[in-house]
Amino acid sequence: MSKIRIGIVGYGNLGKGVELAIRSNPDTELAFVATRRDPSSVTLKTANIPVYQYNDLAAHQNDADVVIVCGGSATDLPKQTPELAKLFNVVDSFDTHARIPEHFANVDAAAKASGHVAMISVGWDPGMFSLARLYGNCILPDGKDYTFWGKGVSQGHSDAIRRVEGVQDGKQYTVPIESAMEAVRRGEQPELTTRQKHLRECYVVAKPGADLNKIEHDIKTMPNYFDEYDTVVHFISQEELNRDHAGIPHGGFVMRSGVSGENKEHKHLIEYSLKLDSNPEFTTNVLVAFARAVARFAKEQNTGCKTVFDVPPAYLSPLSGDELRAHML
Amino acid sequence: MSKIRIGIVGYGNLGKGVELAIRSNPDTELAFVATRRDPSSVTLKTANIPVYQYNDLAAHQNDADVVIVCGGSATDLPKQTPELAKLFNVVDSFDTHARIPEHFANVDAAAKASGHVAMISVGWDPGMFSLARLYGNCILPDGKDYTFWGKGVSQGHSDAIRRVEGVQDGKQYTVPIESAMEAVRRGEQPELTTRQKHLRECYVVAKPGADLNKIEHDIKTMPNYFDEYDTVVHFISQEELNRDHAGIPHGGFVMRSGVSGENKEHKHLIEYSLKLDSNPEFTTNVLVAFARAVARFAKEQNTGCKTVFDVPPAYLSPLSGDELRAHML
Numbered sequence: 151m152s153k154i155r156i157g158i159v160g161y162g163n164l165g166k167g168v169e170l171a172i173r174s175n176p177d178t179e180l181a182f183v184a185t186r187r188d189p190s191s192v193t194l195k196t197a198n199i200p201v202y203q204y205n206d207l208a209a210h211q212n213d214a215d216v217v218i219v220c221g222g223s224a225t226d227l228p229k230q231t232p233e234l235a236k237l238f239n240v241v242d243s244f245d246t247h248a249r250i251p252e253h254f255a256n257v258d259a260a261a262k263a264s265g266h267v268a269m270i271s272v273g274w275d276p277g278m279f280s281l282a283r284l285y286g287n288c289i290l291p292d293g294k295d296y297t298f299w300g301k302g303v304s305q306g307h308s309d310a311i312r313r314v315e316g317v318q319d320g321k322q323y324t325v326p327i328e329s330a331m332e333a334v335r336r337g338e339q340p341e342l343t344t345r346q347k348h349l350r351e352c353y354v355v356a357k358p359g360a361d362l363n364k365i366e367h368d369i370k371t372m373p374n375y376f377d378e379y380d381t382v383v384h385f386i387s388q389e390e391l392n393r394d395h396a397g398i399p400h401g402g403f404v405m406r407s408g409v410s411g412e413n414k415e416h417k418h419l420i421e422y423s424l425k426l427d428s429n430p431e432f433t434t435n436v437l438v439a440f441a442r443a444v445a446r447f448a449k450e451q452n453t454g455c456k457t458v459f460d461v462p463p464a465y466l467s468p469l470s471g472d473e474l475r476a477h478m479l
Numbered sequence: 480m481s482k483i484r485i486g487i488v489g490y491g492n493l494g495k496g497v498e499l500a501i502r503s504n505p506d507t508e509l510a511f512v513a514t515r516r517d518p519s520s521v522t523l524k525t526a527n528i529p530v531y532q533y534n535d536l537a538a539h540q541n542d543a544d545v546v547i548v549c550g551g552s553a554t555d556l557p558k559q560t561p562e563l564a565k566l567f568n569v570v571d572s573f574d575t576h577a578r579i580p581e582h583f584a585n586v587d588a589a590a591k592a593s594g595h596v597a598m599i600s601v602g603w604d605p606g607m608f609s610l611a612r613l614y615g616n617c618i619l620p621d622g623k624d625y626t627f628w629g630k631g632v633s634q635g636h637s638d639a640i641r642r643v644e645g646v647q648d649g650k651q652y653t654v655p656i657e658s659a660m661e662a663v664r665r666g667e668q669p670e671l672t673t674r675q676k677h678l679r680e681c682y683v684v685a686k687p688g689a690d691l692n693k694i695e696h697d698i699k700t701m702p703n704y705f706d707e708y709d710t711v712v713h714f715i716s717q718e719e720l721n722r723d724h725a726g727i728p729h730g731g732f733v734m735r736s737g738v739s740g741e742n743k744e745h746k747h748l749i750e751y752s753l754k755l756d757s758n759p760e761f762t763t764n765v766l767v768a769f770a771r772a773v774a775r776f777a778k779e780q781n782t783g784c785k786t787v788f789d790v791p792p793a794y795l796s797p798l799s800g801d802e803l804r805a806h807m808l
Contacts, residue, residue, distance in 0.1 A: 170741060174620045195741065251805050271808055278614070278749075280808045281792055285607070287807065288768040288795035289761075291503045335754070410764055412499060412524065416756035418764075420607075423752075425664070427745035432618075435739055435747075439617040459803050463610055464788040466617035474788050476580050478616065479600055479609045 154445045155181035156438070157214030159204065159234060161192055163398075164220035164243065167434030169195055175438055177468040181214040211237045215448065216441040218242075218434075228253055232260040235268040235455075239448045241441050243273040243433055250276070258455035267447040269456045272440045273433040274424055275299070275402065281458055282404035282422035290408025290418055294339045298326035298347060302400025302429065310375045311352055314368045316360030319388060321395045325349040326403065334405050337417035350381040353395050355388045400429040439466045483774045484510040485767070486543030488533065488563060490521055492727075493549035493572065496763030498524055504767055506797040510543040540566045544777065545770040547571075547763075557582055561589040564597040564784075568777045570770050572602040572762055579605070587784035596776040598785045601769045602762040603753055604628070604731065610787055611733035611751035619737025619747055623668045627655035627676060631729025631758065639704045640681055643697045645689030648717060650724045654678040655732060663734050666746035679710040682724055684717045729758040768795045 156178050158165045165183065172178050182200045185192050189201040202210055217238040221230045223245045231242045235257055244253050250271055261268040271277065275297070283295055304324045311320035330347050333340045340346075352369055356362055366383045370376055386394075406420040426432040440458065443465035447456065464474055485507050487494045494512065501507050511529045514521050518530040531539055546567040550559045552574045560571045564586055573582050579600055590597035600606065604626070612624055629652065636651035643649075659676050662669045669675075681698055685691055695712045699705055715723075735749040755761040769787065772794035776785065793803055 167739075170739060174739070247808065250808050251801065254804055276808045278618070281614070282751075283807050284792050284796060284803065285610070288771075288792075289607070289764050291764075408764075410496075410499060410503070410757060410760040416760055418756060418761050419752075419754040421750075421752045421754075422611075423748075423750045425748040425750075427747060428739060431739040431745055432747050435618050435620075435737075442617075457804060457808055459793040459800070459808065460791050462789050462791050463613050463617075467613060471788070472580065474613065475583055475786060478612050479576065479579050479605045479786055479788065 153177055153179040154442060155179055155213065155215045156441055157181045157184065157210075157217040157238065158220055159184045159207075159217055159230065160220035160222075160226070161185050161194075161201075162220065162222075163430040164434055164437075166195070167428075167431045168218050168220060168437060170431065171434045171438040174435070175442075175468070178438060178441070182210060184210075207234070208237055214238055216241060216444045218437050218441055220434075228256070231268065231270065232256045235260040235266050236264045237266075239267045239444050241269045241272050241437055241444055243277070243437060244271045245273060245276055247276060254455050254457070262454045265451075265453050267444050267453055267456065269440055269444050269458075269461075271457055272437050274426075274436060277433075277436055277458055278424070279402065279404050279422070282420075283406070284459060286404065286406025286408075286420045286422075290406050290410075290420065292410065292414060293406050293408025293418075296331075296334045296342070296347075296405040296407070297402065298331055298405075299402040300324040300326045300348065300400070302402070302426070303395075303398050305398075307350065307352075307375055310372060311354060311369060314365055314372075316357050316365045317354055318357045319355040319391055321353045321391065323351040323353075325351050331403060331405075334407055335419055335421070337407055337409075337419060339407050344378045345380055348379060350376055350379045352381060352383045353386050353391055354383055355391050356385055397427065398429045399427050400432075401425045442466055442468065482506055482508040483771060484508055484542065484544045485770055486510045486513065486539075486546040486567065487549055488513045488536075488546055488559065489549035489551075489555065490514050490523075490530075491549065491551075492759040493763055493766075495524070496757075496760045497547050497549060497766060499760065500763045500767040503764070504771075504797070507767060507770070511539060513539075536563070537566055543567055545570060545773045547766050547770055549763075557585070560597065560599065561585045564589040564595050565593045566595075568596045568773050570598045570601050570766055570773055572606070572766060573600045574602060574605055576605060583784050583786070591783045594780075594782050596773050596782055596785065598769055598773050598787075598790075600786055601766050603755075603765060606762075606765055606787055607753070608731065608733050608751070611749075612735070613788060615733070615735025615737075615749045615751075619735050619739075619749065621739065621743060622735050622737025622747075625660075625663045625671070625676075625734040625736070626731065627660055627734075628731040629653040629655045629677065629729070631731070631755070632724075632727050634727075636679065636681075636704055639701060640683060640698060643694055643701075645686050645694045646683055647686045648684040648720055650682045650720065652680040652682075654680050660732060660734075663736055664748055664750070666736055666738075666748060668736050673707045674709055677708060679705055679708045681710060681712045682715050682720055683712055684720050685714055726756065727758045728756050729761075730754045771795055771797065
């Protein structure tokens with residue numbers, strides 16, 4: 151069996167995570183890395199792998215079975231994934247939920263026209279959490295969905311803090327509210343407001359002489375990011391931030407609370423949760439598993455845009471159907 | 480859109496659960512119930528639905544799009560599912576893990592020869608727990624699996640208690656051991672013995688004048704069922720058993736503990752859990768969702784035996800791909 155040759159486009163946190171994830175999946179191998187920077191400025195963790203310029207990728211169309219697009223989700227992927235789907239079978243982790251239908255249409259057109267397979271929005275949310283929601287909805291149609299995120303670092307909210315006047319550095323944790331989760335687990339099917347579901351906890355390094363009260367007020371009242379939440383602000387030193395808050399953990403919980411029975415008298419709870427030390431490394435592990443499914447679809451010439459909802463779970467595994475039925479069913 | 484017509488074969492706990500689950504899935508309808516008993520002795524919860532004799536089913540081959548086989552797993556399904564796959568598209572909940580490959584082969588041969596779709600081992604374990612194990616293994620290849628069952632009623636162990644001399648009635652709960660689960664959640668990847676994972680808790684009604692010490696000893700030392708576990712025996716009255724232990728709750732936890740990173744320094748935990756007031760009603764909700772996938776495979780003429788591993792999750796839903804991407808991804 152020849153290995154699945156994976157190309158990485160974009161060599162930030164995600165690209166580096168894919169490179170490591172390939173090492174844990176012996177049926178895959180790294181084919182190349184591509185970047186929009188000067189390729190000679192990029193040093194890989196893996197020996198003897200070529201680094202190409204993004205604009206030269208057409209010349210390397212036959213060098214990878216699947217390309218994992220590791221650009222920034224908000225601005226890079228809407229452009230890069232359709233572009234790359236003209237040349238390769240691709241996977242991305244596009245995560246702007248509201249714009250998924252538009253991204254799907256663009257990528258689907260490019261992939262179908264060129265005869266490639268393209269899988270979008272792969273990761274944990276969207277991705278594994280979406281699967282948990284879908285399975286939960288289908289199995290407990292009389293029910294209600296709950297998604298809680300955290301405890302974990304929100305990059306967008308951390309960036310927002312750092313833009314506040316007088317702030318030198320900062321990190322924001324999204325914290326799910328335990329009492330709300332417990333109410334769901336008891337089968338109460340509560341209606342929860344934004345404020346009742348998550349707390350926002352900020353660790354902030356102020357610039358010398360900055361007005362701490364004003365910083366705290368500016369954070370807590372920031373529209374969209376913080377104003378609908380209870381927010382806690384801790385002022386700490388740069389040393390403390392570097393020492394205690396360097397990681398990028400995340401996680402969360404998808405719950406489906408439902409009922410069955412002649413009088414809906416039986417309660418059921420399905421709960422799917424993740425506790426991740428490294429958000430990008432977990433995401434890239436998911437990407438590599440779904441790259442395996444992309445290679446499988448490509449062999450079947452089942453082209454066009456796909457999502458995690460379209461993938462038979464067996465396609466994610468290097469094991470045969472016989473092995474899966476004997477050992478995992 | 481015409482509804483998916485579902486036939487039920489076997490009208491015990493599972494058959495009755497399917498009948499109720501159909502009410503919660505408006506794109507499905509009950510076509511008939513079949514039984515090996517005298518059909519006139521069976522009273523359904525649903526009006527105007529025919530009850531057929533099992534042996535007469537060949538005459539009703541065109542009356543159902545999918546038949547859900549609700550016989551006993553150990554003895555009925557190995558015979559009935561291949562028989563019925565000659566006449567219908569079928570789903571069963573065959574749950575003897577060790578015999579799945581053999582059952583798969585028998586059902587596959589019958590389904591392929593007659594051009595039907597047959598899905599086996601659908602439920603929660605095997606079923607949803609198998610899916611959790613498969614997804615977890617594919618996403619965290621550097622890791623370890625843990626399955627804990629309970630707290631819930633084990634029918635097999637309850638039957639075993641009731642066969643003990645001097646026992647009038649009894650019920651056995653399988654209880655997962657919290658400290659073991661916590662060790663897994665901390666990422667310790669412990670090696671756990673049978674005894675360290677589950678406790679067996681028995682509620683026993685003794686016959687008048689029976690030797691309680693002997694009953695307790697006979698239960699605790701029973702090979703296969705209890706001897707490898709720590710077992711707790713509570714003697715209670717028949718009234719207490721009827722009042723406090725009438726339900727058939729169950730549930731459990733599938734955990735995948737894995738690592739990533741250049742030096743495997745990042746720990747990740749995936750946890751999937753179920754808390755079910757009614758084991759059979761939850762199982763039948765799963766069966767009806769997968770019956771929808773069977774109908775879809777049948778339309779595609781994708782025949783033969785399938786398991787939950789072969790089903791694209793979107794096939795479980797009555798919603799379109801567009802709707803799923805817009806609202807659930």
